[in-house]
Amino acid sequence: MSVPVQLPVAWEPFTPRGVAAFAHARLSRLLVVQFVIASLAAVAVVGFFSNDIFPVVNTAIGNLPATGAIRDGRLDWPGKSPQLLSEGRYVAFIVDPGHTSQIRSTAHVQIEFGRDTARFYSLLGYAEFKYPSDWIIAFNRTDLEPLWGAWEPECLAILIPAVVVGLMLCWAALATAYFLPAWLLGFMANRHLNLRAAWKMSGAALLPGALLLTAGAVLYSLDGLEPMQLGFLFSVHLVLGWIYLFISQLFLPRMDEVPRGNPFSLTS
Numbered sequence: 001m002s003v004p005v006q007l008p009v010a011w012e013p014f015t016p017r018g019v020a021a022f023a024h025a026r027l028s029r030l031l032v033v034q035f036v037i038a039s040l041a042a043v044a045v046v047g048f049f050s051n052d053i054f055p056v057v058n059t060a061i062g063n064l065p066a067t068g069a070i071r072d073g074r075l076d077w078p079g080k081s082p083q084l085l086s087e088g089r090y091v092a093f094i095v096d097p098g099h100t101s102q103i104r105s106t107a108h109v110q111i112e113f114g115r116d117t118a119r120f121y122s123l124l125g126y127a128e129f130k131y132p133s134d135w136i137i138a139f140n141r142t143d144l145e146p147l148w149g150a151w152e153p154e155c156l157a158i159l160i161p162a163v164v165v166g167l168m169l170c171w172a173a174l175a176t177a178y179f180l181p182a183w184l185l186g187f188m189a190n191r192h193l194n195l196r197a198a199w200k201m202s203g204a205a206l207l208p209g210a211l212l213l214t215a216g217a218v219l220y221s222l223d224g225l226e227p228m229q230l231g232f233l234f235s236v237h238l239v240l241g242w243i244y245l246f247i248s249q250l251f252l253p254r255m256d257e258v259p260r261g262n263p264f265s266l267t268s
Contacts, residue, residue, distance in 0.1 A: 013037075013207040019244050020251035022204035023197040030200050034168055037207050041214045042163035046156055048221040052090050054152055059086035060093040061144045068140040073133035075115050089223065108227050113139075123227055171206050174241070178202035182245050191252040205245040209237030 186193030
């Protein structure tokens with residue numbers, strides 16, 4: 001008579017054994033751990049915007065003229081041009097009605113307001129967007145300073161749930177894409193893994209990469225990483241999920257160590 005396999009308690013997704021433990025744990029336990037890691041990522045994002053982006057926006061608004069607007073799809077600009085409104089390490093704001101490229105910034109992202117379009121420059125190239133023809137958008141210090149002063153804390157508050165919910169939805173979608181290959185691998189390796197367990201283990205396997213990318217984002221905001229290095233880290237964090245998903249199979253019990261059941265079962 002075989003002795004039932006004692007599965008480890010699922011509490012950490014940082015090792016392959018820890019990821020495998022989530023396969024047969026309650027779904028609520030996985031969701032709690034995902035929520036904690038998503039919250040850490042949200043704190044990193046809010047810190048980045050609060051310390052590195054929004055101060056540049058404040059300076060740019062303070063350097064706008066007292067009058068000016070975007071109406072009928074065109075920028076009404078009474079100030080000198082081209083003009084650098086503000087510049088930081090990560091973002092710069094420029095007004096250049098003719099898009100003459102006379103001012104080039106060393107910021108990682110350059111937002112340039114032209115007469116009819118706005119351009120976004122980055123290492124990946126640039127994108128150009130036309131102004132809406134049926135809107136009147138304030139483009140002056142008088143209107144934007146009080147408006148931004150009221151919305152800046154609101155934007156930071158909205159970022160936290162937006163990042164948390166967005167990450168958890170992404171993890172759910174990726175787990176849905178990964179769990180069939182994970183289950184098939186477990187089936188071929190004679191591992192105790194049904195479809196529901198494969199989905200939970202797929203969700204847990206994404207978390208080490210998420211923590212790695214969060215750490216990379218913090219280093220980037222501290223001037224410890226360049227944009228290309230952060231992009232490389234983003235690619236690595238995707239591959240890391242697959243590595244954990246495959247290696248974690250080795251820590252699942254074999255089918256001959258547990259009571260036989262339907263491998264296609266959705267219960268765990």
